[in-house]
Amino acid sequence: MKKVAIVGAGQSRYGDFPDKGIKELFFEAYKDMISSVDNGIDPKSIESAYIGNLGSGGFQLGNMSALVTEYCGLTHLNTMRIENACASGGYAIIAAAMDVLSGAHEVVLAGGVEKMTDVSGMKQKYWLGVSGDTEYERLAGTTFAGLYALMAQRHMHEFGTKREQLSMVAVKNHKNGAQNPKAQFQREITMEQALKGPIVAHPLNLFDCCSTTDGASALIICDADMAKKYTDTPVYVAGFGGASDFLAIHDRVSTVALEGTKRAAAAAYKMSGLSPKDIQTAEVHDCFTIAELLAYEDLGFCEKGKGGQYMEEGHTKLDGDRPVNASGGLKSKGHPIGSTGTGMAYEMFNQLRGTIQKPARQVKGAEVGLIHNVGGSGGTVAVSILRR
Amino acid sequence: MAHVSVPMYWRTIPQRYKLIGYKCKKCGAVNFPPKGVCKQCQSSSEFEETHLSGRGKVHTFVLISAGGAPPEFAEQEKAGGQYPVAIVELEEGPKVIGQIADIDPKEVKIGMPVRTELRKIYTEEEVIRYGFKFVPA
Amino acid sequence: MMAVGISGYGIYIPRFRIKREEYAKAWGSFSAAGVTEKSVFGFDEDALTAAAKVTRRALESVPMEADMVTRFALATTSAPYLEKLLSGTVLVSVGIPNSAFTSDHTSSTRAGTEAMLAAFEHVMATQSGKAVVAAADAPKASMWDAVEHAFGAGAAAFVISSDNLIAELEGHFSYASEHFGERFKPKDDPLVRDLNVKKFAEGSVVRNTTSAGSALLKKLGRKPEDYQHVVIQQPDARVPVTVASRLKFTDAQLASSLVSKTLGDLGAASVPVALASALDAAKAGDRIMVISYGSGAGSDALSFKVVTDKKATVRVQADTERREYIDYVKYLKIKGAIQ
Numbered sequence: 001m002k003k004v005a006i007v008g009a010g011q012s013r014y015g016d017f018p019d020k021g022i023k024e025l026f027f028e029a030y031k032d033m034i035s036s037v038d039n040g041i042d043p044k045s046i047e048s049a050y051i052g053n054l055g056s057g058g059f060q061l062g063n064m065s066a067l068v069t070e071y072c073g074l075t076h077l078n079t080m081r082i083e084n085a086c087a088s089g090g091y092a093i094i095a096a097a098m099d100v101l102s103g104a105h106e107v108v109l110a111g112g113v114e115k116m117t118d119v120s121g122m123k124q125k126y127w128l129g130v131s132g133d134t135e136y137e138r139l140a141g142t143t144f145a146g147l148y149a150l151m152a153q154r155h156m157h158e159f160g161t162k163r164e165q166l167s168m169v170a171v172k173n174h175k176n177g178a179q180n181p182k183a184q185f186q187r188e189i190t191m192e193q194a195l196k197g198p199i200v201a202h203p204l205n206l207f208d209c210c211s212t213t214d215g216a217s218a219l220i221i222c223d224a225d226m227a228k229k230y231t232d233t234p235v236y237v238a239g240f241g242g243a244s245d246f247l248a249i250h251d252r253v254s255t256v257a258l259e260g261t262k263r264a265a266a267a268a269y270k271m272s273g274l275s276p277k278d279i280q281t282a283e284v285h286d287c288f289t290i291a292e293l294l295a296y297e298d299l300g301f302c303e304k305g306k307g308g309q310y311m312e313e314g315h316t317k318l319d320g321d322r323p324v325n326a327s328g329g330l331k332s333k334g335h336p337i338g339s340t341g342t343g344m345a346y347e348m349f350n351q352l353r354g355t356i357q358k359p360a361r362q363v364k365g366a367e368v369g370l371i372h373n374v375g376g377s378g379g380t381v382a383v384s385i386l387r388r
Numbered sequence: 389m390a391h392v393s394v395p396m397y398w399r400t401i402p403q404r405y406k407l408i409g410y411k412c413k414k415c416g417a418v419n420f421p422p423k424g425v426c427k428q429c430q431s432s433s434e435f436e437e438t439h440l441s442g443r444g445k446v447h448t449f450v451l452i453s454a455g456g457a458p459p460e461f462a463e464q465e466k467a468g469g470q471y472p473v474a475i476v477e478l479e480e481g482p483k484v485i486g487q488i489a490d491i492d493p494k495e496v497k498i499g500m501p502v503r504t505e506l507r508k509i510y511t512e513e514e515v516i517r518y519g520f521k522f523v524p525a
Numbered sequence: 526m527m528a529v530g531i532s533g534y535g536i537y538i539p540r541f542r543i544k545r546e547e548y549a550k551a552w553g554s555f556s557a558a559g560v561t562e563k564s565v566f567g568f569d570e571d572a573l574t575a576a577a578k579v580t581r582r583a584l585e586s587v588p589m590e591a592d593m594v595t596r597f598a599l600a601t602t603s604a605p606y607l608e609k610l611l612s613g614t615v616l617v618s619v620g621i622p623n624s625a626f627t628s629d630h631t632s633s634t635r636a637g638t639e640a641m642l643a644a645f646e647h648v649m650a651t652q653s654g655k656a657v658v659a660a661a662d663a664p665k666a667s668m669w670d671a672v673e674h675a676f677g678a679g680a681a682a683f684v685i686s687s688d689n690l691i692a693e694l695e696g697h698f699s700y701a702s703e704h705f706g707e708r709f710k711p712k713d714d715p716l717v718r719d720l721n722v723k724k725f726a727e728g729s730v731v732r733n734t735t736s737a738g739s740a741l742l743k744k745l746g747r748k749p750e751d752y753q754h755v756v757i758q759q760p761d762a763r764v765p766v767t768v769a770s771r772l773k774f775t776d777a778q779l780a781s782s783l784v785s786k787t788l789g790d791l792g793a794a795s796v797p798v799a800l801a802s803a804l805d806a807a808k809a810g811d812r813i814m815v816i817s818y819g820s821g822a823g824s825d826a827l828s829f830k831v832v833t834d835k836k837a838t839v840r841v842q843a844d845t846e847r848r849e850y851i852d853y854v855k856y857l858k859i860k861g862a863i864q
Contacts, residue, residue, distance in 0.1 A: 128458075139517070140486050141464070142450070150450050207456075250475045250483040251483075382404060405614075439620075505579040
């Protein structure tokens, strides 16, 4: 069977950029991607492009992948928008990998872009709730903060997970993000700040929640057989998996696990021949602090219910045995919805090649990393395992 | 802000006003709200209608503050303050999400008994959308 | 003639209360005579949600299945829509058959007894008929208007039939006349106005209520002392006292139903909730005189004889004692008075 490699990766700065729209943001990531290819790449050799995007506030719901790629000078592409809510980017990677594996195309772009700060505060909140179950969850008066709070409350009840353990995730990720020049919030927060943030959806406060972000990212994915033409240090996509679940939490078997994560991870582990113990570092979907603890459990890094303890024991800190979200995660790096998955791959590409800009958050010697991208509250999940 | 259209809302009236559930003829699981294929056995699409009691217990809950309220509920939060939303396990089996009304949010606990009653859910296009909420039983 | 009457009843008083002191702080005075505090609907409640709740409670008190109901009459002066069938919302939610004949009574505070009489007429015409009357109200006026001060919120429903009677209808008498300028809503405005021509308005109340009341006493060959309870429309807590004394009823006869002291003016639900309160207190053999009033103007008088000691599950007193006090700012917010 064919194999797939990533030979270039770029990312725009993440943040709030009134002077940039989706075209400009995507172009910034695209240029960064092109210049990251060690031996250079002719843009005309890119045959396909899969662009993750939720909706950019609703202004360009149609033909947006052609819009952002034609701005970069690419008008010959087999291109399409990939939409699976916050997991759109993760699925863009899967779509690109499948394209290459099918033999249809050899050089494919997987990217993502979102412009979230252009709209009024009310519209922003409107757009934040459109990827869950609209009829019941939304009309019960929740957005995603509320849905993850439902999971957090139950997790605390069933497993004794502590409020402090949630805040530890926020403190850790901000500490990492402070070292990421492309992160939205490049500053550390104290435990006290993290515990005392204004309540958004009890038990979650402002510091348990990721922000709204503008940003883009892009990868060049190609047939592994030709990867060395572009670089001496490609990063291989060892395995990937996508899995869906009931959109509404109340329909699911469990309110303290994302079955989608378990199933997507199982598929990725199987394809790669690897298991959780082989994962040396990971970028997981910490849209809310509880989501990172759930990810530890559902990806198999620790037992179900032990996510809080696993955090508290320090395994996932930069100097721990399995650093998680060295980029700062969604929490500190930012969460431009459609770009998040490919942004995680951008981070992992550099982590595995040892090319992180600031050595302070370079994970030392990692050869295998996992990226985990969740759509909505778990209605879709994409997991990829990358290997140097 | 057209969000949930009037016909889309109207189609859920059997659930929102009357708690009509759908019992799988194969495995017996009650599906509420309805599914095309039973969410438990995932193999049968034959159901019989059953009128749920509306009684159940709080499985988990959240207290929504200003930052967590969607725009359709912003006014409710501003007028009444923090509001509780729960996933309730109904006595017939299915879990369902809904607000808990008529309670001091501080009193909400996992395991507390609740029952449904008709309330205003929200208003859109000047049409009041009524439906069930939970109240302490 | 077949006996018809009340076979079950249910009430609902919302949890929120505001005290007269809150008004005094905000406006310098409180204009509802004799009212010390009043009930307020929550943000997500209105006449229809409250009507659904009391309809269910009334059916449970019998007990009777909703699918037995052949007639449903709804009364309110605070309809959430100026045009749209209101009773349909309650009918579907409670499970009353779609084939039941429904009616909405909305144009004055007399609507509660108007709906009751419509229900009685149905049962008298159709022996097997089962009717439910639900009155739910939370009148609304401009916060600048003193008439607003008394407005509370509450609901009551009655199952009307010829079986399992709690109280039998002995007779009724209605009186209508022409008055204006007191409590009214002009076209294109959903807020209650009152021109505050005090003695003129009081004259209308007294004339219509006493005319209906004394005519019914005469028709039945009764004297006021034949009654243990008298229930009179309560726009505040003083008017019913005035009307009672004009008809030679005593404060003691009024005591069991004077809910306005702690609930305020319940509009079309005033007499229904007050009647439920009297039923809560009544013993078998007691007689209850009921006199409603609606501006514009008209009164219905109904006479009941209590035939059992059976009570509703939720008493007016119990629901009244379940309360949470709110301040005036919160009151303005949940009333939707801040634009």
